[in-house]
Amino acid sequence: MEEKQPKKVLSEQERLELAAQLDKDLDAFISSLEKKRYTEGWPEDRWEEEMAKHPFFMQKSPEPGEELSPLMEGLQQLKYDPQENTEQELADTYKEDGKFYMQHRKFRMAVLSYTEALRYKVGDAAYKAILYNNRSAANYMLKNYRTSLQDAQKALELNPDYDKARWRAAQCASALDRFELCVKLCDTILQRDPTNTAAVEMRKACLAKKATQQRDSRKEARQEREKQERWDRLVTELKKRMVKFEERKALDDERFLRPRLAPLEDFMVSCDENGVLSWPVVFCYPEFQTTDFQQQLLETTTMQDVLEQLFEEPLECDKAGLYRAKKVNVYYENRILGLAYLVDKSKTIREIVAERTFVAFQGTLTFYILVKGSKQEESFITQTRIPLKIEY
Template structure:
């Protein structure tokens, strides 16, 4: 008490003056300290970049090729180093990573993580079952149904009562149209839970799809048989008429394929030669070319009983687009076909039917169609066409 009484009584002005004096002494002390540059922190111009790399502040996981923060490397080592973790711990760490990627729909990254977990060679069947089942789910979501089924079956190997893996197997089997396996998986699920609604629904759906596919297969088989029968009849009709094809390989004259009969001209490609309804008349695709104009007309279905004059009457009913002089009219044109094997042309008798023309020794079906050339009669164009130099076809 005596000590307190002996203390000086300070006025407000004295207190302010003392505070100012202490501040000035502190500033002088700080200014007298040795100046040293701050070098241990992040550079100001790369502060945000360094922040994003720090494992405590990063907003996304490092990508392949990125520079990794030393602390992040340390954390990785703690989590993934075989010397710091048992096989089970490593497998579970990769499983957690995979589940994280699954949650964010990064299914390919999830597959990678689950695969790394399997590679740890843990001998824990429960952990392996989960890893295979989860990888099966990741494959399923990107529609890798075959891989998904394989993993689901592997999960069942390690854990035979694994309901999730059995359900995934059923789903994959349905998508792969392995109906018997799907039925087996669904029935096994119903043995455990007779009221499993999703298994009941898939079992019914699987049965309906199997019936539909089997019905379609029967239809396709019947149609294929009918198509083969039609082709055999067509082939017999062509062989009976001794019709020749200029693109038939040497030494393979007896081989008549559907490809050989397929028209190579774009407007005719959907109209190959065929028999009429009563099976007695061949219906041909035909092309009529006008060399003078580099122009062509096409018949998609031309009966072999038609005469060349009838063909011309139809073709020349209207004036040709480029025939300004109207030279191309009935009675004022000649028709030729080309024998490409020997490199020459033959004039067509307009009174003959197509069947008679096709039967001539020098006539060959070209590119799956009948090919004729129409020129102005007794003109320079006709002479040039006849005298044009043609090289015989060369066969390999």
């Protein structure tokens, strides 16, 4: 029998030297292998992006229109393939999708999912009622109150005992100011649950809003009636005075009587309860190319009185102090005839407007003030005016 040789015991130094030699041999072996580029996995510079697209690692659902990875497309086809799923399974799948989107506040996607689920004619009335109610909830969050109300009412048709759908319908009716419907729904809710404080508060708020709306409607109707009465009275007085306007349909629509100049645009000719007119008036100073405005000049005022008021304080541009009531003449233009006419300052505004040659423009009276006997007056009188071609 062969005798066993005793096993040699290595010292600590020898062990370290042997380990170093083995590491060196392994490195030499790896270096001698053929080097090949790794092409099977994700690129180093885009591995995080690619991982995010992987169905097992993605943290959010793909957005509509976003390109899907082949694996994701395959899983979706398997999930929604009518060849692999029954109609009930597909309806359930879309129903769960809708729930998922609702939880993540993707309300538009939830609406689409519940709509897809409703396309399948499966499930009993209670099942369909849930789908309609869920879609109603999604539309409500999108503030599509009319559509939400329709879905909630459809859910109630399918399941008259569906309290969630009834409450959603009441919320929509309130948002749409359909007060009678809202009160009716709240009454039904309270018949079934008299302790429902939310329904009590909504019913109370709805009745208050209804009362306010009715009050506002009556006020609006009264204001509209009064506005029409003022307009009719104004038209009557203008016709009585035979006032002429450049605009052919000036008395058919108040828009033609509204002044266009900024200082006067809020002061249309008006008629008080005694039948007295107040006119917006422009006073032009051709010498200085500037203007004065009277927003509500009573027709009972004489032109002399108007001038006295205008020149109570000297015009800033009148350095010579020539513009005084007794030193000026006043004219108006008839643009249809292309002529200027001197105003009798002793006449009232009503008498001047009643003259056969006076024509108002854009609901405004326009007068020109010049110093008597001045070159500016002579130039104003003799200037060439091209008549407007207007047919009455």
